[in-house]
Amino acid sequence: MARNYKYLAMNNCIKEIISLCSLKSLLLNSDCVKENKLYHIVLSNAVEPLFSDELLTKESKTCLKNLTKIGLLYDTVYCRLHTGQWNEVEQTEREMFTILSYIRILYALIICEASEESIKDGIYLADLGLMLGATVTTRHNNVETDLLSTTATILTEQLSKTSITQPPLKRIKLDKHIHEEGSNDINTLPVLESPSLECFGMHYYDKQQPALFKGIIDDWPAMERWHDPNYLLSVAGERTVPIELGSQYSSDDWSQKLMKFREFVEQNICDNPGTSATIGHPAAYLAQHDLFDQIPALRRDIVVPDYIGRTDISPRIKAWLGPEGTISPLHTDPCHNLLCQVFGAKTVILARPEDTDKLYPHDHFVLHNTSQVDARRPDYEKFPLMREVSFHRVTLRRGDVLYIPPKWWHYVESLSPSFSVSFWFE
Numbered sequence: 150m151a152r153n154y155k156y157l158a159m160n161n162c163i164k165e166i167i168s169l170c171s172l173k174s175l176l177l178n179s180d181c182v183k184e185n186k187l188y189h190i191v192l193s194n195a196v197e198p199l200f201s202d203e204l205l206t207k208e209s210k211t212c213l214k215n216l217t218k219i220g221l222l223y224d225t226v227y228c229r230l231h232t233g234q235w236n237e238v239e240q241t242e243r244e245m246f247t248i249l250s251y252i253r254i255l256y257a258l259i260i261c262e263a264s265e266e267s268i269k270d271g272i273y274l275a276d277l278g279l280m281l282g283a284t285v286t287t288r289h290n291n292v293e294t295d296l297l298s299t300t301a302t303i304l305t306e307q308l309s310k311t312s313i314t315q316p317p318l319k320r321i322k323l324d325k326h327i328h329e330e331g332s333n334d335i336n337t338l339p340v341l342e343s344p345s346l347e348c349f350g351m352h353y354y355d356k357q358q359p360a361l362f363k364g365i366i367d368d369w370p371a372m373e374r375w376h377d378p379n380y381l382l383s384v385a386g387e388r389t390v391p392i393e394l395g396s397q398y399s400s401d402d403w404s405q406k407l408m409k410f411r412e413f414v415e416q417n418i419c420d421n422p423g424t425s426a427t428i429g430h431p432a433a434y435l436a437q438h439d440l441f442d443q444i445p446a447l448r449r450d451i452v453v454p455d456y457i458g459r460t461d462i463s464p465r466i467k468a469w470l471g472p473e474g475t476i477s478p479l480h481t482d483p484c485h486n487l488l489c490q491v492f493g494a495k496t497v498i499l500a501r502p503e504d505t506d507k508l509y510p511h512d513h514f515v516l517h518n519t520s521q522v523d524a525r526r527p528d529y530e531k532f533p534l535m536r537e538v539s540f541h542r543v544t545l546r547r548g549d550v551l552y553i554p555p556k557w558w559h560y561v562e563s564l565s566p567s568f569s570v571s572f573w574f575e
């Protein structure tokens with residue numbers, strides 16, 4: 150009886166994912182499919198059975214045959230995505246990778262009868278498709294949505310119904326390793342309590358002057374939810390995310406790897422520094438990632454501040470999650486930034502755009518927006534012009550929002566386990 154219930158639940162999960170493309174033309178009429186004869190033939194043969202009245206089974210020869218062909222085509226496109234410079238990859242190849250990821254997930258679920266492992270594999274394939282592919286939009290429950298993001302959400306919900314419950318983790322101590330507010334804080338910026346849109350626009354946005362705002366994000370659901378790791382893991386534990394390893398991205402020891410969100414949080418956010426889980430591991434940082442496009446449940450926990458909507462209705466929203474000691478070296482960005490601190494604390498050092506020549510940017514084009522100088526401990530013998538730079542310093546705490554204007558240099562270091570959200574806007 151229990152097995153039949155499980156089978157029906159899995160069957161419904163597969164049907165829900167198939168329903169995301171209720172019109173097979175969404176898959177077959179894409180330019181990336183129509184422009185390549187091989188792509189069109191393989192995909193036509195694979196898509197047709199998914200939309201037939203008779204549900205495929207693992208015993209079906211057609212099912213196994215199509216999965217093999219889709220797998221070969223998937224591997225071919227994957228290799229193309231990793232050939233040459235990323236910015237030279239054709240958009241059609243990325244879109245094809247998204248479509249192949251979706252179809253491969255479905256066939257794998259059918260053949261494995263949507264076992265727990267196949268669901269986890271499906272979530273991984275969806276995340277890889279989100280990171281490497283192009284956005285393919287569809288409609289789900291009468292709402293326009295991203296094909297792979299919604300697929301991963303459906304699979305995550307199904308996994309929560311079938312997997313063994315993990316032992317709960319302790320809530321993150323918000324005051325851990327952080328001195329009491331005001332005891333040693335240094336702040337050389339204006340501090341405002343919920344400034345009006347007019348005040349922000351006239352005195353800060355238009356004049357491009359940084360400032361610290363309070364009382365703006367206090368009502369975000371994230372403020373109460375995100376420092377509970379059990380909540381974060383319930384919505385994102387099985388998801389795969391890109392993690393930066395090393396002291397900072399401008400250092401020789403820097404690298405990247407893909408990790409399960411659960412593994413990253415358990416090793417780097419919940420454990421004390423120096424425990425067996427962290428000894429011997431380089432600093433790990435989920436930095437500048439489109440986490441909220443990948444996981445809509447977390448996106449619903451935050452609200453775009455009103456200050457942004459007056460000039461930009463589509464800000465780029467980035468996540469920054471890591472342990473104490475993570476660093477973004479002194480660098481500059483071309484757009485406006487509202488850096489919102491959900492939990493933990495950070496120290497931020499800022500310098501004016503007019504001081505760019507005195508901050509010794511790297512010569513290489515990849516790091517041209519990054520200074521060679523360690524903002525914490527400047528080497529004035531090596532970088533003598535640094536003596537002429539006047540820095541602003543601020544401690545960013547839970548609920549604080551820092552406005553960083555375009556081209557302002559900023560160095561950021563976590564004083565504790567920390568979760569921040571950046572809104573980049575025009």
